[in-house]
Amino acid sequence: MTTKLVTGTTLDKLIAAGEVPDVILTSNYYLYDLLQLGLGSDLNDFVKQEKIDLGKFEPETINVMKSFGTKGELYGIPYAMNYGLMLYNKDIFNKFAVSFPKDGMTWNQVIELARKVTRLDQGTQYIGIDLQNPSILVRAYGLGVVDDKQEKAVFTTDPFKKIFNLFEQNYSIPGSIEPKKKYTFGIDYFLKDQKIAMFPFWLAATTARLPQLNESGKNFNWDVVSYPSFEDKPGVGREVDFHLAMVTPGSKNKKAAYAVLKTLISDEAQQAMNKGTRLTALKDPAMKKDVAVDTKLYDGKNLQGIFTVKPAPLAKATKYDVKLYSFLNEGAKNMAYDQKDINTVLREAEENGNKYIQEMKWHSSHRTGASVERSFSFLGQLSFICKLRYHEK
Secondary structure (H helix, E strand, C coil): CEEEECCCCCHHHHHHCCCCCCEEEEEHHHHHHHHHCCCCCCCHHHHHHCCCCHHHECHHHHHHHHHCCCCCCCCCEEEEECCEEEEEEHHHHHHCCCCCCCCCCEHHHHHHHHHHHCEEECCEEEEEECCCCHHHHHHHCCCCCEECCCCEECCCCHHHHHHHHHHHHHHCCCCCCECCCECCCCHHHHHCCCCEEEEEEEHHHHHHHHHHHHHHCCCCCEEEEECCECCCCCCEEEECCEEEEEECCCCCCHHHHHHHHHHHCCHHHHHHHHHCCCEECECCHHHHCCCCCCCCCCCCCCHHHHHHCEEECCCCCCCCHHHHHHHHHHHHHHHHHHCCCHHHHHHHHHHHHHHHHHHHHHHHHHCCCHHHHHHHHHHCCCCEEEEEECCCC
16 A cells, blocks of 8 residues: 655645545544535444444544534544643743742633733833633633524623633733734744743644744743633633544545554554654553653653643534634724723624624525535645555555
8 A cells, every 4th residue: 555645735626626535634623624525434334343442532532523423423533632731931930930830720810820920021011821812712611603503603691701701801911912003922922032921822833833942042941831721610621622534435445545544543653653743642641641752842841731631622513613713803802902891892793793604594595615615715724635545465
């Protein structure tokens, strides 16, 4: 068997050319779009024949996969995970003689800590925490943005108010925003400018950036703790996020495709990958102790602390989610810049969301390709696509 990694194109172009790959490696975030394009096949028979124990995977990865099968179908096999964490700048905390963050903190505790390190010092404004966009915490809380039965946005509810209250508290800290200029700062402001005390982020994205930080000669005293939890969800961190392998239904090389999947989730492959730059999708505690050890990027850091919280379950995905998240994010911007209150921004976001849903439903009834067009806009961001050649001996 040989594999061919397809580069220099996008999946939508391959589909249009009638060259659908055998295996698609993607994120759970894009799975809904791929299924809308009919690119998923049921892997239950493969799991049964190969006697694959789904219980060996991180439970939430399998729960997410099962949520996409309306009749019990399993459209993909997890092979790598991401994990939430919170980066923090020890130098800033030391500068202001403030205790470091700890594993297991709640969001309210983090906001209170941010108040102590949001300071203007000798002309430099230090930011306590960058919460970024509300959609991040919405997913971490496990909130769906659409009422499935009524197909309506559901933003004016207590859980959404709880999340936006955190943003309101943070924006109220003097110096936490630059009026009309900047209300969220980004990872570069933490790693390169080094003016943010705490930055909630992803393990994979952090790992990808650390070599550049080391090479820049601008490394600094930083560390990590577990992703903060909501007070009513103790021990639960950022939402589950993972990469998975799919076999396309029209593949003419399914035997080879299944062999690729089996190899990806083998203990040997998982151990090697896990010691490098990708966290295993297996729940094996022993493997987690070896995360990224070969990279040396986290030597002396509290990396094991991030596993003191477990991944948050995800709400069922819908075709409206991505656009509706943008309305929530716009609401946060209006709070920061225009001091709009929580009830107002959530009501406006819900109204905009419902308007969008109605427009999408109208287009779907008048144009059969509406959902496909929306799906194509994401396919350029997929991880890998490959074609297989299989030769029987």
